[in-house]
Amino acid sequence: xxxxxxxxxxxxxxxxxxxxxxxxxxxxxxxxxxxxxxxxxxxxxxxxxxxxxxxxxxxxxxxxxxxxxxxxxxxxxxxxxxxxxxxxxxxxxxxxxxxxxxxxxxxxxxxxxxxxxxxxxxxxxxxxxxxxxxxxxxxxxxxxxxxxxxxxxxxxxxxxxxxxxxxxxxxxxxxxxxxxxxxxxxxxxxxxxxxxxxxxxxxxxxxxxxxxxxxxxxxxxxxxxxxxxxxxxxxxxxxxxxxxxxxxxxxxxxxxxxxxxxxxxxxxxxxxxxxxxxxxxxxxxxxxxxxxxxxxxxxxxxxxxxxxxxxxxxxxxxxxxxxxxxxxxxxxxxxxxxxxxxxxxxxxxxxxxxxxxxxxxxxxxxxxxxxxxxxxxxxxxxxxxxxxxxx
Amino acid sequence: xxxxxxxxxxxxxxxxxxxxxxxxxxxxxxxxxxxxxxxxxxxxxxxxxxxxxxxxxxxxxxxxxxxxxxxxxxxxxxxxxxxxxxxxxxxxxxxxxxxxxxxxxxxxxxxxxxxxxxxxxxxxxxxxxxxxxxxxxxxxxxxxxxxxxxxxxxxxxxxxxxxxxxxxxxxxxxxxxxxxxxxxxxxxxxxxxxxxxxxxxxxxxxxxxxxxxxxxxxxxxxxxxxxxxxxxxxxxxxxxxxxxxxxxxxxxxxxxxxxxxxxxxxxxxxxxxxxxxxxxxxxxxxxxxxxxxxxxxxxxxxxxxxxxxxxxxxxxxxxxxxxxxxxxxxxxxxxxxxxxxxxxxxxxxxxxxxxxxxxxxxxxxxxxxxxxxxxxxxxxxxxxxxxxxxx
Numbered sequence: 001x002x003x004x005x006x007x008x009x010x011x012x013x014x015x016x017x018x019x020x021x022x023x024x025x026x027x028x029x030x031x032x033x034x035x036x037x038x039x040x041x042x043x044x045x046x047x048x049x050x051x052x053x054x055x056x057x058x059x060x061x062x063x064x065x066x067x068x069x070x071x072x073x074x075x076x077x078x079x080x081x082x083x084x085x086x087x088x089x090x091x092x093x094x095x096x097x098x099x100x101x102x103x104x105x106x107x108x109x110x111x112x113x114x115x116x117x118x119x120x121x122x123x124x125x126x127x128x129x130x131x132x133x134x135x136x137x138x139x140x141x142x143x144x145x146x147x148x149x150x151x152x153x154x155x156x157x158x159x160x161x162x163x164x165x166x167x168x169x170x171x172x173x174x175x176x177x178x179x180x181x182x183x184x185x186x187x188x189x190x191x192x193x194x195x196x197x198x199x200x201x202x203x204x205x206x207x208x209x210x211x212x213x214x215x216x217x218x219x220x221x222x223x224x225x226x227x228x229x230x231x232x233x234x235x236x237x238x239x240x241x242x243x244x245x246x247x248x249x250x251x252x253x254x255x256x257x258x259x260x261x262x263x264x265x266x267x268x269x270x271x272x273x274x275x276x277x278x279x280x281x282x283x284x285x286x287x288x289x290x291x292x293x294x295x296x297x298x299x300x301x302x303x304x305x306x307x308x309x310x311x312x313x314x315x316x317x318x319x320x321x322x323x324x325x326x327x328x329x330x331x332x333x334x335x336x337x338x339x340x341x342x343x344x345x346x347x348x349x350x351x352x353x354x355x356x357x358x359x360x361x362x363x364x365x366x367x368x369x370x371x372x373x374x375x376x377x378x379x380x381x382x383x384x385x386x387x388x389x390x391x
Numbered sequence: 392x393x394x395x396x397x398x399x400x401x402x403x404x405x406x407x408x409x410x411x412x413x414x415x416x417x418x419x420x421x422x423x424x425x426x427x428x429x430x431x432x433x434x435x436x437x438x439x440x441x442x443x444x445x446x447x448x449x450x451x452x453x454x455x456x457x458x459x460x461x462x463x464x465x466x467x468x469x470x471x472x473x474x475x476x477x478x479x480x481x482x483x484x485x486x487x488x489x490x491x492x493x494x495x496x497x498x499x500x501x502x503x504x505x506x507x508x509x510x511x512x513x514x515x516x517x518x519x520x521x522x523x524x525x526x527x528x529x530x531x532x533x534x535x536x537x538x539x540x541x542x543x544x545x546x547x548x549x550x551x552x553x554x555x556x557x558x559x560x561x562x563x564x565x566x567x568x569x570x571x572x573x574x575x576x577x578x579x580x581x582x583x584x585x586x587x588x589x590x591x592x593x594x595x596x597x598x599x600x601x602x603x604x605x606x607x608x609x610x611x612x613x614x615x616x617x618x619x620x621x622x623x624x625x626x627x628x629x630x631x632x633x634x635x636x637x638x639x640x641x642x643x644x645x646x647x648x649x650x651x652x653x654x655x656x657x658x659x660x661x662x663x664x665x666x667x668x669x670x671x672x673x674x675x676x677x678x679x680x681x682x683x684x685x686x687x688x689x690x691x692x693x694x695x696x697x698x699x700x701x702x703x704x705x706x707x708x709x710x711x712x713x714x715x716x717x718x719x720x721x722x723x724x725x726x727x728x729x730x731x732x733x734x735x736x737x738x739x740x741x742x743x744x745x746x747x748x749x750x751x752x753x754x755x756x757x758x759x760x761x762x763x764x765x766x767x768x769x770x771x772x773x774x775x776x777x778x779x780x781x782x
Contacts, residue, residue, distance in 0.1 A: 001406075001629075001630060001633045001634070001637075002406065003405060003406025003407060003408075003409065004403075004405050004406060005402065005403065005404050005405070006402075006403040006405070007400070007401075007402040007403065008399065008400075009398070009399075009400035010398075011396065011397075011398040012395075012396065012397040012398065013396050014394060014395050014396070014397070014649070014650070015392075015393065015394025015395060016394060017394075018394065208630075209629075209630035209633070209634075211614050211617065211618070211630075211634050212610070212611065212614040212634050212637055212638050212641070215610035215611070215613060215614055216607055216610050216611070216641075218610065219603070219606035219607050219609065219610040220603065220606070220607070222606060223602050223603040223606055226602065227602070238392075238600075239392060239599075239600035239602075242392045242600070242650070243392070243600075243602050243603050246392075246603055246649065246650070247603050250603070250607075255646075258405070258637065259405070259633070259637070
């Protein structure tokens with residue numbers, strides 16, 4: 001187990017009807033806010049009206065910016081930064097899923113920074129200050145409601161890059177599972193794939209003696225797998241929505257990082273996919289992970305054996321680890337398929353003409369991953385494995 | 392799953408040599424501190440000198456108060472409060488285990504309060520302010536390093552009572568597993584029993600649909616059980632000390648409470664034992680829990696079946712739940728025995744003459760527990776079951 005620090009001061013407010021508390025919580029953060037949201041589904045659902053009512057009750061003023069979209073765009077972030085400066089906003093409230101929250105985080109760190117906000121995403125600047133941020137979550141997936149990171153797409157060159165700082169951790173996050181009832185099955189599935197991927201990126205680590213962190217990760221994965229299945233049949237199942245929402249937060253709030261190195265190669269590979277083709281992040285991850293696993297497992301098969309036994313109930317085969325791991329990867333693929341997720345470029349209807357370009361862009365800053373260090377040719381090999389159905 | 396709030400802003404600094412950071416962390420909290428510790432083992436081990444050096448490097452002034460003992464006493468708390476007021480201390484640093492930290496918390500809330508600090512423990516006052524508190528942990532057990540509570544013994548009448556407030560959560564907690572290498576086996580075992588009990592009190596809940604919280608709890612218990620066994624043979628096994636220390640913190644920091652009612656009857660029954668006989672809290676809990684389980688399981692056998700299958704690998708017996716649960720309780724007792732813990736009043740060399748008095752004191756404020764509500768006669772029945780070896 002490695003030394004670690006864990007500091008997570010986001011106040012989580014979880015459960016039915018909790019969006020009614022948004023006025024009281026926001027009042028601790030600011031007097032004039034930017035209300036940031038996505039494509040307008042919060043207006044259809046009535047959530048927008050409830051949030052506005054709660055803000056008015058506390059005398060909080062607001063300006064608003066909708067339009068944050070999946071793979072949130074740098075141009076909207078820049079618009080938000082300008083708005084906040086002009087309107088002298090002192091807090092941001094994000095109402096939506098990971099894209100809205102990530103966009104809000106980028107705005108929050110851009111406002112007090114003199115240079116261009118993209119600097120933070122290309123390593124040219126470090127976050128020294130940020131506006132405080134609150135969240136009402138509607139779509140459990142990205143874990144951004146309790147994380148330190150943000151991922152933004154620069155549409156000038158279709159680069160998707162991440163930035164992070166403890167200053168970006170939201171002050172509060174309101175998690176009402178009921179708000180996710182109306183998510184279409186495919187979005188629910190993409191969210192599930194995303195939160196599972198957040199755990200995979202941490203779990204597949206060469207750091208030994210992380211028994212508790214491993215077991216907590218397995219516990220979270222088993223919960224997600226069980227309740228994702230329920231939601232495919234019963235989208236308005238409160239208990240299942242609640243388990244998935246809380247699991248999505250814990251998957252990415254740092255708890256499952258404690259004591260070990262994490263990998264993040266598959267996220268890096270997926271960012272090239274969703275930057276170029278605008279595919280849902282979770283779908284891109286589901287498409288890539290089985291191939292990544294097949295490519296890297298020989299580095300440390302024991303970790304995969306433990307994973308497939310404890311999480312996927314594969315019978316141990318100490319004599320033939322390869323067989324055991326192949327069976328495990330099959331079960332993972334079967335699970336993804338049961339959620340309607342694509343298992344290859346082919347199934348996702350993506351072209352396979354840009355693999356070389358993506359592999360090049362993905363490793364332009366150096367090799368990726370820590371479980372196994374991946375160079376351009378490794379990334380290309382994994383993209384190729386993932387490109388056809390029978391990979 | 393019930394609605395919940397979870398807010399845990401303690402900064403955890405975990406790993407080898409981390410006590411070197413105590414000066415830098417304390418400097419964020421105050422300029423003149425009360426250094427609070429126990430019986431002097433920190434002087435023998437050299438930890439005291441390292442802490443003092445780190446404080447001096449940051450120019451932090453201190454006054455000190457040693458002598459906090461297991462089942463920490465109200466009289467020392469009162470002495471500490473007077474010292475802090477007289478010396479105009481603005482922060483408390485607790486170096487030790489749960490007793491030292493609990494004593495420090497009681498001092499922290501007593502200083503700004505005009506009345507007598509015992510008021511907080513008998514429900515006469517609510518905590519409105521407290522000095523900030525930092526911790527260097529030496530003995531993983533109580534989880535006080537990241538909890539909101541404190542338990543103090545009033546030696547006038549040998550009452551042991553708890554108080555709590557979010558204001559008592561330490562600002563930082565430094566957890567170096569190496570500091571626990573020298574703990575005697577019996578103390579290690581008592582610590583293990585204490586942290587397991589913290590999980591039991593939360594796990595045995597009638598609240599349904601808490602799958603993630605259940606699985607996280609089981610993950611933590613399995614980790615504790617495995618590594619406690621290692622420590623009985625190898626007390627200076629870093630990985631095992633690290634797993635136990637981190638598990639002890641997570642067992643009691645609120646994460647495993649999320650979404651459900653908790654019980655706490657066994658803690659209340661144990662407090663009477665340790666108040667009267669000054670037995671180690673963990674030993675008292677080990678002695679009582681099997682009898683509590685046997686007494687209450689008919690209320691909701693399914694929860695115990697899940698527990699004994701998932702945590703203790705008991706083969707499911709859906710047709711004969713009683714047999715399955717009896718087997719599980721036997722395994723728990725066998726485990727406690729393997730750690731050298733007493734399984735009855737008899738084994739702990741405690742008299743059985745005060746059972747009625749203890750049952751009366753324990754329920755003076757009303758019945759206890761939420762899994763099953765226990766009145767005086769129930770508590771007495773459990774004490775009786777626990778009084779002889781073959782209970």
